Amino acid sequence: MVFARAYAHTNIALVKYWGKRAQGSAQERALNLPATGSLSLTLDRFGTDTSVTLDKDATEDRASLDGKALEGKERERISRFIDLVRADVGVETRVVVESRNDVPTAAGLASSASGFAALAVAASRAFGQNLDVTALSELARKGSGSAARSLIGGFARLERGERDDGHDCVAHAITTSPSLDLRLLVVRCAEGRKKVGSTVGMNSTMETSPYYRAWCETHASDLDTATSAIASGDFSAVGTTMEHSTLKMHASALAAQPGLWYFAPATVAVMTAVRDSREAGDVECYFTMDAGPHVKVLCRAEDAERLSERLAAIDGIFGIETAAAGPSPALLDREGTVLERL
Ligand code: PMV
Helix, strand or coil: EEEEEEEEEEEEEEEEECCCCCCCCCCHHHHHHHHCCCEEEEEEEEEEEEEEEECCCCCCEEEEEEEEEECCCHHHHHHHHHHHHHHHHHCCEEEEEEECCCCCCCCCCCHHHHHHHHHHHHHHHHHCCCCHHHHHHHHHHHHHHHHHHHHHCCCCEECCCCCCCCCCCCEEEECCCCCCCEEEEEEECCCCCCCHHHHHHHHHHHCCCCCCCHHCCCHHHHHHHHHHHHHHHCCHHHHHHHHHHHHHHHHHHHHCCCCCCCCCCHHHHHHHHHHHHHHCCCCCCEECCCCCCCEEEEHHHHHHHHHHHHCCCCCCCCCEEEEEEECEEECCCCCCCCCCCC
């Protein structure tokens, strides 16, 4: 195989990860092990379509995103990731990587999650590997922590793992009650790229925030509460745990030096509206946000349209998209037809 193309959907963490395990040596950094587990929902909207073509005559990798050539650090990050596959297979062949995002890149809408998940699938296949989902999740994690979860459709749990080699730090599907028919409204609260990327933000939180330890220490119980609530179909417990997790993550970041916040004015307005709606006994809904200003609001399927109309009336909103649970990645042919769902 000299060409492979894959599509992966993005995911949003309900129970976040924010911080890495040991990052002292180059080897530890390459493994990219999170300090905690995490739990997410893969979405049916937003994702990345990536082709990898081997080029035996080339002396360096080439990469493009949405038709624009990537250079510098962005290209290096992809090249380093492809090195992992090359090392595994024992070849040196350079590649051409072409990606298209239908996620606004680097704006806290988890484009790195679908990006590295699609790249893991396409690159391993292009080099002739036939990795299972667990091995692909491990590979994707080395590109971006959240990418490990995009290998799984629906609700996924990424285990922190204990092993130094990271083999047990992989995502898996969790038991989901069929009664849990949820929607996630992605409310865009600003335009353009985020100011502080997630790796820089979490490293600064780890190094300087007095609340980082508390964040880690209280994390496992959130993960277990959310896992059980998803299995039993307890939407209120899922939402309450989700909101608690994001607020703790952002509290730890706020207490970093310098303090780090991802909120735009509309971010706070949306979070307030979500709380107000719930407290007024109107629509039961819960918010979460990542390393960017957008708010993702979780609600029952039957409330999504009504809630979306309400939130759209808030000043400073750039658009709302409604997503449901989405599938695992797919391998595509050159024309984009699905060949295989992983
Ligand atoms: O996947 P990364 O390394 O870009 O980090 C993602 C961090 C958060 O989105 C804030 C949380 C998460 O678990 O997805």
